[in-house]
Amino acid sequence: QVQLQESGPGLVKPSQTLSLTCTVSGGFISSGGYYWTWIRQAPGKGLEWIGHIYYSGKSYFNPSLESRGAISVDTSKNQFTLNLTSVTAADTAVYYCARVAVRRWFEPWGQGTLVTVSS
Amino acid sequence: EVVMTQSPASLSVSPGEGATLSCRASQSVNTKLAWYQQRPGQAPRLLIYGASARATGVPARFSGSGSGTEFTLTISSLQSEDFAVYYCQQYDDWPGHTFGQGTKLEIK
Numbered sequence: 001q002v003q004l005q006e007s008g009p010g011l012v013k014p015s016q017t018l019s020l021t022c023t024v025s026g027g028f029i030s031s032g033g034y035y036w037t038w039i040r041q042a043p044g045k046g047l048e049w050i051g052h053i054y055y056s057g058k059s060y061f062n063p064s065l066e067s068r069g070a071i072s073v074d075t076s077k078n079q080f081t082l083n084l085t086s087v088t089a090a091d092t093a094v095y096y097c098a099r100v101a102v103r104r105w106f107e108p109w110g111q112g113t114l115v116t117v118s119s
Numbered sequence: 120e121v122v123m124t125q126s127p128a129s130l131s132v133s134p135g136e137g138a139t140l141s142c143r144a145s146q147s148v149n150t151k152l153a154w155y156q157q158r159p160g161q162a163p164r165l166l167i168y169g170a171s172a173r174a175t176g177v178p179a180r181f182s183g184s185g186s187g188t189e190f191t192l193t194i195s196s197l198q199s200e201d202f203a204v205y206y207c208q209q210y211d212d213w214p215g216h217t218f219g220q221g222t223k224l225e226i227k
Contacts, residue, residue: 035214047163047206047218060214096162103213105153107174109162 002027004097004110012091012117018084022097022110023077030055030075037100038071038082040093041112048093052100053080087117121145121212125205125219131227134197140222142190142207151211154183154192157221158203166205167192194224202226 008020022036029036035052042048051061053071061069065084073080084091094114098106122145132138142152150170155163165174167183170190180195194201207219 046220047208049216049218052214062215100210100216103151103210105165105168105208105210106155106163106216107165107168109164112162 002099002108004099004108006095006097006110006113008095008113008115010114010116012087012115013119014088014117015086018082018087018091018115018117020082020095020097020113020115021079022081023079024099025078028075029073029078029080034099034101035060036071036073036080037098037106039096039098039106039109041096042090042093045093050082050084050095089117091115092117120215121148121209121217123207123209123217123219125207125222127222128220129223129225131225132197133227134199136197137193137195138197138224140192140194140205140224142185142192142219144188144190144209147187148209148211150186151209152183152185152190153208153210154181155206155208156201156203157206158200163206197224199226 003025005023012018037052038050051071053059068085070083094112096112098109124143126141152170154167157163171183182193204221204223
């Protein structure tokens, strides 16, 4: 079955760019039919949708993060990447990647990776 | 944006008893509502989709109901592994899927 795995630095300095990659196994991003998603969870808080991307590159972003964020896809590596610029301590969170179909639920999820923004 | 509101924020229940968790949407989401369980240190796990359909491998003691703006997750005969945080999520409003703030189910 499809599995997702996040990777990237666990510590990012304030004002720098957070960059995380999600690697998909057991299926191909280029097969279509699904969007690939980033979701985050600040310590002790709830879940926040960040954005989706399709294999074609079509993407959607949470309006509250749109000015700082971008998601890209590399079908040759079966990966998609989140970039979030000008980070602050408020961006400290566990970042999850997940799969979603249009007007469907998130399933499966990656295990998550903690990113701490600190000098 | 569709705002999802869960109640209560926390619930203390004894093992073997049942629990009812509520989720309200700020506008109708039809039955496009999912429930997730999150245990400490783990990613959320899909329990219910379509407001009432159990995901693969989810025990029958979990049931979902509701439509429009009012939804309920019922867990009968709580087991130790059920004590966790539960989130509802609407997916009617594409692409901006939104989550409730969560209900923490604690052992009494």
